[in-house]
Amino acid sequence: MAEMEYKKETRSVEGSWPMEHWSWKFESIALISKTREAFKEKKLLGLKCPGCGLVYFPPKPYCRCMSEPDEWVEVKQQGTITTYTFTGAWAYEGIKEEEGPAGEPLIIVGVNFDGSDTLTVCTLGEAKPEEVFVGMRVQLKWPENIEGRLDDIAHVVPLRE
Amino acid sequence: MRREVAIISYAQTPYEADANASREMQVLKVAREALQAAGLKQEDRYTVVTANNDYLDGRTISNMRLVEPAGAWMKNESKAEMDGAYAALYGLWRILSGDHDVALIIGESQASVYARWLPGIMMFDPTFDRQRWLLNEASAAALQARAYMNAFGISGEQVAGVAAKNLDNASLNPLAHNKLAGADAAKVLGSRMLYDPLTEMMMAPYCDGACAMVIAAGELAEKAERPVWIRGVGFAHDSYLTERTLKEMNSLRLAAEKAYAMAGISDPSSQVDLAEVHENFAHEELMAYEALGFCGKGEGGAFFDSGVTRRDGKLPVNVSGGATGANVVCATGLARIIEAAMQIRGDAEGRQVAGVKTAVATGQTGPCAQESVVFVLGGE
Numbered sequence: 034m035a036e037m038e039y040k041k042e043t044r045s046v047e048g049s050w051p052m053e054h055w056s057w058k059f060e061s062i063a064l065i066s067k068t069r070e071a072f073k074e075k076k077l078l079g080l081k082c083p084g085c086g087l088v089y090f091p092p093k094p095y096c097r098c099m100s101e102p103d104e105w106v107e108v109k110q111q112g113t114i115t116t117y118t119f120t121g122a123w124a125y126e127g128i129k130e131e132e133g134p135a136g137e138p139l140i141i142v143g144v145n146f147d148g149s150d151t152l153t154v155c156t157l158g159e160a161k162p163e164e165v166f167v168g169m170r171v172q173l174k175w176p177e178n179i180e181g182r183l184d185d186i187a188h189v190v191p192l193r194e
Numbered sequence: 195m196r197r198e199v200a201i202i203s204y205a206q207t208p209y210e211a212d213a214n215a216s217r218e219m220q221v222l223k224v225a226r227e228a229l230q231a232a233g234l235k236q237e238d239r240y241t242v243v244t245a246n247n248d249y250l251d252g253r254t255i256s257n258m259r260l261v262e263p264a265g266a267w268m269k270n271e272s273k274a275e276m277d278g279a280y281a282a283l284y285g286l287w288r289i290l291s292g293d294h295d296v297a298l299i300i301g302e303s304q305a306s307v308y309a310r311w312l313p314g315i316m317m318f319d320p321t322f323d324r325q326r327w328l329l330n331e332a333s334a335a336a337l338q339a340r341a342y343m344n345a346f347g348i349s350g351e352q353v354a355g356v357a358a359k360n361l362d363n364a365s366l367n368p369l370a371h372n373k374l375a376g377a378d379a380a381k382v383l384g385s386r387m388l389y390d391p392l393t394e395m396m397m398a399p400y401c402d403g404a405c406a407m408v409i410a411a412g413e414l415a416e417k418a419e420r421p422v423w424i425r426g427v428g429f430a431h432d433s434y435l436t437e438r439t440l441k442e443m444n445s446l447r448l449a450a451e452k453a454y455a456m457a458g459i460s461d462p463s464s465q466v467d468l469a470e471v472h473e474n475f476a477h478e479e480l481m482a483y484e485a486l487g488f489c490g491k492g493e494g495g496a497f498f499d500s501g502v503t504r505r506d507g508k509l510p511v512n513v514s515g516g517a518t519g520a521n522v523v524c525a526t527g528l529a530r531i532i533e534a535a536m537q538i539r540g541d542a543e544g545r546q547v548a549g550v551k552t553a554v555a556t557g558q559t560g561p562c563a564q565e566s567v568v569f570v571l572g573g574e
Binding site: 065089091097115116117118119120121141143150151152153154155156162167183184187 | 333338392433435437
């Protein structure tokens with residue numbers, strides 16, 4: 034293929050591109066913000082639909098029944114793994130897995146937290162891939178410093194009862 | 195159906211990792227070839243629907259520069275920013291409305307010009323899932339595969355077997371990009387692990403290409419040589435992947451039920467001769483057997499093991515190699531319809547299956563087959 038012509042100078046414009054939080058004008062931002070604030074009190078807040086009773090966690094302002102979920106309900110910090118996958122320290126096309134040292138598998142789980150009707154995609158710690166199973170009970174593992182960030186609820190571990 | 199509508203011609207580029215041609219020239223090639231085969235000229239009356247994507251093409255209104263190559267100059271053209279099977283659906287509707295008798299349908303993209311893994315991330319919920327960087331097309335598919343396999347006791351060998359079948363089938367398709375004659379499950383399982391249980395050879399690799407199809411009603415359809423009639427069509431959309439069951443393809447099931455009802459099919463496993471299924475990952479084909487009613491719920495693995503869906507079986511699936519053989523985003527589902535039509539017409543050359551009278555083709559858009567289209571096609 035012919036080479037592209039690259040110019041030595043390019044035009045510069047000032048601006049910002051908020052990669053982390055984006056600037057979606059979307060009700061979910063306000064809902065997620067409220068949820069993140071609740072993390073500081075170690076609470077998971079979901080939204081319940083007045084039309085069909087589904088509880089969304091993470092919260093969402095619209096339901097498939099076309100009602101607007103508006104009732105805040107506390108979702109339990111224990112839940113059940115409904116599906117999972119794991120991967121090693123490799124690159125999927127351009128994506129470098131950043132979590133976990135080389136060779137240590139990253140376990141991604143779909144968790145149905147008790148009291149919610151949706152999946153939350155988290156990572157599972159304190160378990161080996163061969164120990165994970167669908168139906169496994171897990172609990173949220175809060176970080177030492179809770180800052181009200183989505184990462185506060187990124188990890189679950191096997192439930193020790 | 196309100197009017198009898200037939201597929202009267204089609205054209206496909208070879209599917210390649212890095213085509214030595216622009217998207218415009220690939221579209222021009224297939225559009226011209228399909229129109230010529232239908233006996234049409236640019237100045238004749240027809241409508242155009244293209245399937246392409248602003249994000250993948252790196253520009254807004256990505257069909258803007260396709261007006262001329264797509265044969266749409268001074269005609270009514272619009273685009274479906276979804277799988278090409280949707281473009282076929284919209285073209286069908288224009289004909290059913292009675293306003294048009296002929297529609298040119300085109301699907302295209304070039305994976306060599308965009309970061310292949312990025313669109314698969316950008317489709318996820320931006321306010322939560324995308325912030326966590328855990329979901330991409332492969333990890334999401336792995337979550338779906340696990341949910342399905344766990345629910346019904348489907349083995350990794352069965353999933354790998356589907357990929358091996360499609361890679362072997364693709365070896366007979368000169369247009370396919372990803373092919374391996376004699377592939378077996380062990381080879382597929384031994385390829386690089388992406389996200390357990392999915393290995394690299396179970397994933398349909400993105401590539402470059404374009405395809406086009408002319409559908410028509412009225413005089414042109416009746417006079418066409420070996421028309422392939424659209425007997426039934428259905429489509430349905432499910433929720434975002436974290437808000438629905440992942441162990442079944444309910445949008446595909448619903449779409450199939452509607453298409454079968456329209457086509458008068460009550461027992462798909464005996465009335466359908468061949469299927470072309472849009473499977474982005476190998477396990478999806480097993481799930482599709484169930485959703486399309488070829489076997490019962492949870493029986494996809496055993497159904498595959500019976501050999502029915504091999505190219506010498508009673509109901510061959512993805513004789514072309516399917517999406518595993520070539521996966522051009524926005525064209526893959528349309529290519530399934532074209533391949534199914536080729537089988538009915540007897541145009542499939544080295545991959546031709548004998549005696550195909552009724553065939554099913556599917557297309558999908560969205561993570562884990564959120565949105566599904568089903569076409570039922572028939573010969574004379």
